[in-house]
Amino acid sequence: MTKFQRFLLKRLAISVVLTLVAVSVIFVVLRLLPGSPFETLVTSGNLNQEQIDEIRAMYGLDQSIWNQYLSYIESLLTFQFGYSILRSQPVWEVLEPRLINSLILLVPALVTTAILSSLLGMYAGWNRGSRLEKLSIVLTTLLRSTPVFITAIFFIILFAYNLELVPALGMRSIRATPDGYLETFVSLDFLHHYLLPFAVAVLFYSGDFLLLARNGVVEKRGSEFLKLHRAKGLSEFQQLARAGRNSMLPILTYFTLRLGMIFQGLILLEVVFSWPGIGRELVLAIQQQDYPLVQAAVFIMALAVIIANLAADVLYAYFDPTVSTNGGGSA
Amino acid sequence: NSSRGESLEPNVPDGVPETVETKYWREWETVDAESPPLEYSATAGSVLDRVPVEYSSEDDPWMREHALMVKRGLNDLGVDVTLDDRPLNQLYAQSWTANGLEAVISMSSQGPDPQRGLDPNPLLMRATEESLSNYDNYYHPELQDILTEQAQTTDRAEREELVDQAQEIFAEDIGAIITLFPNIITAVNTDRWSGYVETPGNGQTMDSFVWTEVNLQPETDNRTYVKGVSTSMNSLNLAWAAGGAEAKRLTFIYDGLFDATPDLDVVPALATGGGFVDDTTVELTLREGVEWHDGEPFTAEDVKFTVELYDEYASTSQVPFYEPIDSVEILGDHEVRFNLANPDAAFMTQRVVRSVILPKHRWEDVGNPSQHNPDSPVGTGPFEFENWEQGTRFEASRNDGHWMFDDDWRNDALGDQAESGPGVDTVVWLNVSNVDALIGSLQSGSIDAVGTNLSDLQANRAANSEGIEKMSAGSYAPLIMKLMFSCPLIRDKEFRVALAKSLDSKGFVEDFLHGQATVPTGENLISSLTQWHNPDTTDYSYDVDEAETILEQAGYTWDGQGNLRFPNGDAWGAFVERIQPENTNQRRTELQQGDFS
Amino acid sequence: MSAETKPKAELYKRVDALWAVVREQVAFLRRDPLAFASMVIAGAFVFLGVFGPFLAPHDPIEYTIRSDTGSVLQLASPSMDAFFGTTAFGKDVFSQFLAGARPTLIVGLFGGLGTGALGFTVGVVSGYYGGWVDELLMRLTDLTFSLPFMPMALLLLTFMTPNIWLITAIIVAFLWKMPARVVRSEVLSVRERTFVKSARASGASDLRTMVYHVAPNVLPIGFLYTAYGVAWAVAAQASLAFLGFGDPTMTSWGRMLRQVFESGNIRVAWWWVLPPAIGIAAITTSVFLIGRAYEEVINPEIQTDQ
Amino acid sequence: MTLLNVEDLKVTYATDDETIHAVNDVSFSIEEGVNYGLAGESGSGKSTVAEALLGLLPRNGTVESGTLEFNGTDLTSLTDAERRDILWEDIAYIPQSAMDSLDPVMTTGAQIAQAIHTHRNVTDSKARDRVRELFDIVGLDPDRIDEYPHEFSGGMRQRVTIAMALALEPDLIIADEPTTGLDVIVQDKIIDKILEIQERMDSSLLLITHEIGVIAETCDALSILYGGKVMEQGSVDNVLVNPTNPYTMGLKNSFPEIDAEDEDPVAIPGSPPNLNREPTACVFERRCPFATDDCRESHPELIDLPNRNHRSACHRVKEAAQLRRDADEPETWDIPDTSSVDSERGEVILETDNLEKHYEQSQPLLSKVRGEEPDYVKAVDGVSLSVRRSEVLGIAGESGCGKSTLGETMALLEDPTGGEMVFDGDPYEHYQDGNLQSFRRNVQIIFQDPFDSLNPRQTVRQLVGEPLTIHDYRTDEQEHAIVETLEKVGLTPAQKFLDSYPHELSGGQRQRVAVAKALVLDPDFLICDEPASMLDVSLKVNLLNLLRGLADIEDLGIVYISHDLASLMQVSDRLAIMYLGRIIEQGDVDRIASNPKHPYTTSLLSAAPEKDPTTDRTRVLLDGEPPDPVDLPSGCAFAPRCPKAQETCLEAEPSIDQAGDKTHRAACYFPNGEQR
Ligand SMILES: Nc1ncnc2c1ncn2[C@@H]1O[C@H](COP(=O)(O)OP(=O)(O)OP(=O)(O)O)[C@@H](O)[C@H]1O
Ligand SMILES: Nc1ncnc2c1ncn2[C@@H]1O[C@H](COP(=O)(O)OP(=O)(O)OP(=O)(O)O)[C@@H](O)[C@H]1O
Ligand SMILES: [Mg+2]
């Protein structure tokens, strides 16, 4: 077994344990919640106690907490998310299209911003002290630090309400009747709706990548090895490329981590734009106390983070020639 | 309990406790708690503790204003208030555990569920001891008897008499405070369609009734009617749906045994006639020649099957219908008999109306109907299912042969509001995420009507556009302020009366709802829009001075800063007497207590 | 020196030393105009947070603005009666804006300080002791990383009635991991520095070494993350309030935005949107900018050519 | 023909609040095929000159004026593209810190190939062949060209940069301190390699270093820089044999030499000038014992001296011969003569017997479960030695041989894993068992790095006072104790320093504070782990003298650890030579210096460069690197590298008593003395 494999194994084990713990925490928190969707029915005076008990039994809410926990763990880990209380559908059937909608918005946005902002950041770092650098930093800091829903509201007011360039809400125009993912996503109407949330997501994340790339390059620019590259007669651009290459690893790692946090990070974006994604669905489910749905959505989000963390560590260990792969700490 | 302001030294007549805590004064069948979740005590001569008042601003946009109105009223009496804005689900959660209210006053608006407009029971019966919804622990012996009796009185006239009495007693006793019945306000495009039907509690465009949709006539070539809504259906399983939207919208696809008109009158639907043969037996004749949307004929088998299925799998939305039915017998192809477990007066006025009958041939092979989500629900209703995409759209098309599309029939049911013409072809519900977008879509023509409650301001804003009109209809669903009857303060009827008189509901409706609500005469749960309304109930009209006088006479005093104090001395003795279980429904004078002012 | 004055003098020295550290730490403000401007904004914000509710001309929630005829001024644009216009129920936006700064400040400040302090402590302890303590604490941060903040906060707030202290606590409970990790890695490198070994060689206890030698040298990072913590906390609080999980008893900027958004009035009532939105954006951005300018100063690696 | 001609070069650095005049009117020229040296203390502007030549100045650096002519073209007038063409093709560069000069995410071979591709139009495989060839030339395994920099040791990385410099056979190689940071043996090998290759290629070399000895051995001509000014220049033979500038004299004198152990090195007191304005007086004036009013008026011109190829910038250049004589006397430099008080050695205060410190290597869980014996790094592997009061025991050895570990184990900062240690009559277990504080009070350790051994957030008062607080020692007169100690280590007046933070002090001052911190508790025993290696020569000498004085006057027992044999010779009474965790030779200083018995000692001694260019030394170059301390060969650990190794050496390990007598022992089967 090589050192790397050993490291991989240990990281994997940690991730599994983390998943279990995280899932248990979610369980405990969910069980602490009072009430359930049936309360509405009781309040309206329509159900008697027997009927309530019957329904609870149907969803396993009458079993001992311990049994509920076990069957919960078992079903989550086998991706059997159960049956949505409110939607009378398997949870996965509810979540799958939302997940796709979220991914279709967020992944391209993240990739775009990672590439563009990193390049811009590298360029800014290389021209440290220039107006471009200062401006880009202030601008991205503004976009990065302002909560995303505020940026989104500003954009809606400006581009949708005042300039009327794009629609403010939704993923497709309300009268559209697409069939299947292809028809949904490959259309001008979709693009029209896509632009605004996409732009906000891109801008929101631009700050982190820009600063990371900029700091990396600034750091490398004063370094000895770049001096040697310069002495060798490398052109300015080649030098920048080397500095960029040397700053890639943190960016890559960060990208991976961000990818893991993607769903949770932009819940508010989905809410403001009424984007039918998993984040918005989660907020709705929480409001309606649809346990199985909440549980599955939070689980997916946690899992994404855990997997991304794992991937980031592994990528780091794999791509950084100098990293020690004894698996000591995970940064 | 530290009190504010200067309290008086308690001065208590012999044998009278100095302090009275909130507690259960009767054994409650539905409550298993040792003690109520509210801690509020009355002490002779002490300044009243802050009165906790709860509401949920999620309930209605103006709910906080309403709460502030209550606060002002109590402040005017010298009572300080803690307003507790709670998440709606927490407000509901109190009923789940049914230990009672956590606040002295708890307000929430009731949904305009058709059942609540058709029969007085859904609202009135909450005042009975056995009701799960009686978590305010209200009890009035006489009312209890009358309500129990009327629920079993199948004779309409007799029952009406009893119901009238019940309303009088409740209002006089202030079993709760009923401030207003808010209107249903929406906006529609009148350039494209005419024939919007005003239905109480449902307005012109909401989904509890199909009148508008069957009556609409196109003003243009377009026969597809698009309604923007902000809540989405979660499934196509009407009977086992937990939410409200599917139970309403899917009734477009299904028919009930009877239906209700915009006057809240019962009219035949799948059943054409029949009624009680004795106290616990109901026989109905069913409409002949009705076909399911897939072409199968509708028969008594379907009715029997449906009721049994609901019962076996505990349908959530059809509880009112099947609950009293003990068994169903098929008397003929189009004749059924329901055997009821107990005499049930509401059966013919409420339970069979808007009931949903499922096609047996579709459901008999379904394993667990509560987890079944039919791909394409088949009913007998005026509209046929076309397609549904969760959270996006729902589409149904005209079932041309349905009796509702018969002009004569509609003339009967709708009276003046009936219009004739080619009618709609397709109805589309589009999910629009928020009100702002709804208005925008209506103005831009993407939708023809808003199927969500708007505020007056919003409706006016929408109506600013050419061809858009505001629509408003009254509602029979009240805003109820529950009072926690285990709390000594509330148990004092004198205080209840003063409280009722301190609330300026009319002013509130004028100021914040632009008059778009009905203020009832006194604390009457039953709206004047329904057929069960009694207009002659006691009205404790808004009058703060009078309220103060009442309190003063009951022995309450005020300290230097104007804070209200509990009675002291002999007056305290009278107070303690008033709040005893046998006296809590009586005024001071009825108990021959003196004037303590 | 009398026995009495000695501890006093000692105290002065301490205070002086602390003050010197703070002065030294904020010296960068003089050089960076952007950071300076941000500092001014942050100062104005603190002022608003402390005095805003007293300055508000009306009660932000209870007072209703009425026209001369006595009718309620609903959704009125800015005027002399209401500088920032009114809300859908005739409340004074200006008063709400002033009053709304306080919860934002409280959560921001205490959330930031809590995040910084907790993260700093965990980072120092974890990094300094290493071994199983480290392993345990770092797994704990892994765990908080994998529990998504927003959803968890929403869940927690559904069964506990939201109030600002609870919200602050939740924010701290989820955000401490950031400074903890960074401080820890910093401590790992400080721990290896000779002066720490030297402290041990002169017989200093672990606690003493940690408090006097390790902690002060990672303090700048702690400060930095406290600043970021403030920005995160403000943003988190605003986001929660916007989703309807804010403290319902207090007017906050996030809650104001929720009310405009929910009431379907963003399209018309710009006067109701802009004050809270700009308020939040300005404060988070300026705190971030201060943090960034500060980072520029304390991170020797990016100051190589100065 | 003149290859490079630098005329009146002036370079400034702009910083936030001031302008640093780093190089002021420097002129020199390098003939073809000549090795040229640039020497001077740290901060004298050596690197700046090199970077100006290469156009590599950082952004805040500007060439204010002057010409830089290379092969007839003026380098300052070139466009970027033209300059890039000349770089590497004609002028190659070996940067100061080879450790970090290689791109960490690019294989070493690729970095060299990149240089080739940039200038020559060759195929990949040709370039690779060339890289392999270059690796071979610099003595690296050609099969390792695809490895990343971190996979090489510091010395090997330095060779990679040399290989890179040679890639295109340039006319001029600029080597900026190519050996700083490497230990003597490696340094010696690298210098040798550079010379050998450069001989073969016939290129010129501009060698920058602060080690006069290295220049003396390798260069033909040199310039001595101080404060951005050329103080003296000319042929090595002239300048270093007969310096005419007081600065050169001071610099030369402060280099201790191994053979001259009787003569105390003399340091230049004070610190380098502040360069924030152009010099108006002679830059050396403030530290020069011979300064006159003239010197305060202006900086002297560089004057051609009568003998060929020798120039000096000194107002009193005419009196050079006299100054030279005076400069040899410590009194001239105001340095008190301490060597006179030679006290008796006292009783033994610390003794170790077979002391061991093995580090367990981290091991996969699986092997742990299986109960496999873990591997150990035998950093200290059976060391026996003793130190008396008033005695300085020197410990020498190349990097990584376990010197620091030994020091820290003796200070009980590391737990010994075997062997015995007795301090002041009690075994170390006694101290570990609850009496650690009393041990800590009496045994102090001073670390290598003056910049890092003081907490940057404490004032001198807090720093020096802390041990007193911890041990509750002299608490009532703490201030007095602090002042007293500071003055003892030569920080006078002490009051001036009390409230300073470390960053406000110079390196030498910091190291003194560190010493004061150790001495404030009046310890009995002091361990010094390379306390002077980071200091400039003159500061180093000061510190050595101070320690010697402490041993003599305060009756301290001192262990002085260093890889710099020359300074060890100066300060120690006895010497122990360490190799891979063992002491392989031990004895009185003069006996080891004059008659080393172990071949390793011999090579160590021979590796130290001589500052006098006229003396020739015979190098004993060692093959390879020290073996992996995890996997020691059986037998004598030195055998694989030993020029004299025989069968016996590989079979069993010789004990320290193998050769020599009581006062001079060596672990060798074939010691030098006996063979003679
Ligand atoms: N980038 C810079 N900015 C400001 N000052 C600088 C810069 N680089 C060097 N200096 C200053 O210029 C002077 C000369 O520095 P230089 O690096 O040339 O010295 P050196 O002789 O090479 O010293 P060393 O032996 O330590 O390498 C020093 O005082 C140094 O502090
Ligand atoms: N904590 C440790 N764990 C494992 N191995 C160690 C540890 N400390 C030192 N070593 C190893 O022990 C050996 C001796 O190291 P030490 O630092 O004592 O050498 P040194 O002679 O002081 O070197 P230098 O001259 O470079 O300071 C080296 O191989 C080193 O890698
Ligand atoms: Mg240099």
Ligand SMILES: [Mg+2]
């Ligand atoms: Mg060492």
